[in-house]
Amino acid sequence: MSEEKFDPVIVGFFCNWCTSAAADLAGTARLHYPPNIRPIRVMCSSTVDPVYLIRALQEGADATILGGCHPGDCHYITGNYKARRRVAIVKTVLKSLGFDDTRVLLEWISGSEGPKFARVMNEYTSYIKERGPCDFKYIDSLGGD
Amino acid sequence: MVSENELLKKFLKDAFEKGLIEAVMAPAATEDSYTYALVTKKEDVDKLTPIAPVMQWNGADMLRRITKLKKSERKLFAILRPCEARTFKELVKFNQINPENIIVLTYDCPGTIHARNYKHDKVPAEELIAEIKKGGKNEKIRESCKVCEYPVPIPGVGDIGMGIVNTTEPVFFSLSDTGKEFLSAMQIQEGSRDADSWVKMHRERREKWLEEERITGGRKGIEEFLSSCLNCHNCKDMCPICFCKECFFEDHTVFDYESPKYFNWADDKDGIRLPTDKTLFHIGRLIHMGTSCIGCGLCQQACPMDIPLYRLFGIVGNDLQKVFDYKPGVNDDIPPVMDFREDELHEFEGLFGGEE
Numbered sequence: 001m002s003e004e005k006f007d008p009v010i011v012g013f014f015c016n017w018c019t020s021a022a023a024d025l026a027g028t029a030r031l032h033y034p035p036n037i038r039p040i041r042v043m044c045s046s047t048v049d050p051v052y053l054i055r056a057l058q059e060g061a062d063a064t065i066l067g068g069c070h071p072g073d074c075h076y077i078t079g080n081y082k083a084r085r086r087v088a089i090v091k092t093v094l095k096s097l098g099f100d101d102t103r104v105l106l107e108w109i110s111g112s113e114g115p116k117f118a119r120v121m122n123e124y125t126s127y128i129k130e131r132g133p134c135d136f137k138y139i140d141s142l143g144g145d
Numbered sequence: 146m147v148s149e150n151e152l153l154k155k156f157l158k159d160a161f162e163k164g165l166i167e168a169v170m171a172p173a174a175t176e177d178s179y180t181y182a183l184v185t186k187k188e189d190v191d192k193l194t195p196i197a198p199v200m201q202w203n204g205a206d207m208l209r210r211i212t213k214l215k216k217s218e219r220k221l222f223a224i225l226r227p228c229e230a231r232t233f234k235e236l237v238k239f240n241q242i243n244p245e246n247i248i249v250l251t252y253d254c255p256g257t258i259h260a261r262n263y264k265h266d267k268v269p270a271e272e273l274i275a276e277i278k279k280g281g282k283n284e285k286i287r288e289s290c291k292v293c294e295y296p297v298p299i300p301g302v303g304d305i306g307m308g309i310v311n312t313t314e315p316v317f318f319s320l321s322d323t324g325k326e327f328l329s330a331m332q333i334q335e336g337s338r339d340a341d342s343w344v345k346m347h348r349e350r351r352e353k354w355l356e357e358e359r360i361t362g363g364r365k366g367i368e369e370f371l372s373s374c375l376n377c378h379n380c381k382d383m384c385p386i387c388f389c390k391e392c393f394f395e396d397h398t399v400f401d402y403e404s405p406k407y408f409n410w411a412d413d414k415d416g417i418r419l420p421t422d423k424t425l426f427h428i429g430r431l432i433h434m435g436t437s438c439i440g441c442g443l444c445q446q447a448c449p450m451d452i453p454l455y456r457l458f459g460i461v462g463n464d465l466q467k468v469f470d471y472k473p474g475v476n477d478d479i480p481p482v483m484d485f486r487e488d489e490l491h492e493f494e495g496l497f498g499g500e501e
């Protein structure tokens with residue numbers, strides 16, 4: 001693999017009611033955020049089985065974001081509290097086994113926070129660029145080093 | 146002096162005679178191992194070995210099966226090891242066992258021999274028990290037994306405890322109100338014994354084990370650990386906490402792929418191992434049930450390739466349980482995956498912990 005320019009893939013699972021709305025808002029306001037982010041709209045942060053976060057890494061994503069409504073604001077009342085527990089579990093398992101747990105990010109971004117959405121996406125993308133490619137995708141493969 | 150097993154059998158027969166119980170679930174010997182058995186008659190009690198040297202299945206899993214469709218219709222007395230009693234408690238919390246009409250007795254545990262080793266070297270229960278009476282533990286027992294965190298009855302976990310260590314004669318004591326009434330109806334004087342230093346011995350071994358056997362190194366570490374894994378899922382089948390009717394990792398709508406998917410993977414990853422998704426299964430299982438891993442070690446015993454799986458589940462499980470300040474099966478706390486707090490876990494939010 002040529003390493004001249006590392007262009008990470010970051011998969012974002014964004015809840016319909018808040019973070020996806022913030023993405024739309026950022027778009028209509030012409031706030032720039034990097035094309036590295038591949039958004040997936042989910043109904044609520046709690047609908048993502050935590051295994052899909054590592055599944056995305058295994059599929060080749062360099063990082064994943066789970067984005068939901070702020071605590072107290074979940075459209076389904078308590079979904080994001082459950083999602084937070086699941087992210088805590090995923091990050092703990094990754095860290096415990098010696099993986100980079102910063103490849104999974106949990107963010108609360110409300111529908112009106114277009115600027116925050118753009119800022120977080122920019123910051124996280126540069127952070128992951130610094131960090132380099134994720135070797136999780138090579139698990140159970142013959143590749144990687 | 147009568148052996149612990151003889152004493153327990155006498156106890157069970159008395160209980161039948163007094164009309165206090167209508168059925169017993171306890172281990173029974175087979176040709177070269179031990180099964181669980183359910184008996185409903187006093188005459189059948191002699192077929193049992195209440196304290197057996199082998200644990201083929203987790204007894205709580207048997208109680209789950211018995212009460213799955215209907216609560217226990219008879220007064221059922223179950224003899225469980227401490228890890229099985231904790232599993233019982235955990236499965237009650239998950240609504241997988243209806244505890245109504247079930248009385249649980251548990252005891253200071255001598256440990257069990259790996260079922261496969263027992264076939265070739267039949268260490269009798271009496272030999273294991275003799276060892277704990279001397280304050281030690283037999284060296285032939287399973288890894289998870291050697292590093293067991295709670296090898297003794299715990300108040301509130303089960304109903305009756307039998308103390309074996311640090312006492313000349315075994316003692317009975319109650320762990321619940323039901324147990325208290327039961328013992329008094331049996332006209333048994335409650336006794337006590339001090340097992341603290343014996344438990345401490347286990348905990349010290351456990352601390353050392355937690356430190357030394359950790360799987361580290363990310364991809365390299367886990368791949369090396371699982372390198373001979375057959376992806377047979379036996380570990381999950383034997384795990385009492387993996388009670389899902391349909392396991393996510395056996396869902397063909399998720400894990401069947403069209404051929405281009407395989408080829409694309411092989412392109413992208415410079416070759417792939419087949420079958421796919423092996424490591425994902427283990428990491429995923431950890432994510433699903435690690436917070437409630439009870440430490441029975443049956444995953445490890447079930448592995449046909451002798452992968453010391455309890456090192457993976459016990460150690461990562463320990464890390465997970467610390468995050469939630471949760472000890473599965475020892476008290477009434479709600480399992481982390483069934484619960485949440487509004488104000489918690491902020492260190493897992495955002496990139497560097499905590500929201501702005």
Ligand code: SF4
Pocket residue numbers: 380383384385386387437438439440441442443444445455458459
């Ligand atoms: S993961 Fe292993 S040790 Fe933990 S509860 Fe399941 S079978 Fe027992």
Ligand code: SF4
Pocket residue numbers: 381386387388389391392393394429430433434
């Ligand atoms: S691995 Fe997950 S889905 Fe499968 S049985 Fe265990 S808890 Fe259920």
Ligand code: SF4
Pocket residue numbers: 373374375376377378379380381444447448449450451452454
């Ligand atoms: S029992 Fe052993 S070989 Fe089978 S899936 Fe589990 S770890 Fe792999």
Ligand code: FES
Pocket residue numbers: 015016017018019043044045046067068069073074075076077079080
């Ligand atoms: S709907 Fe946004 S987190 Fe639940």
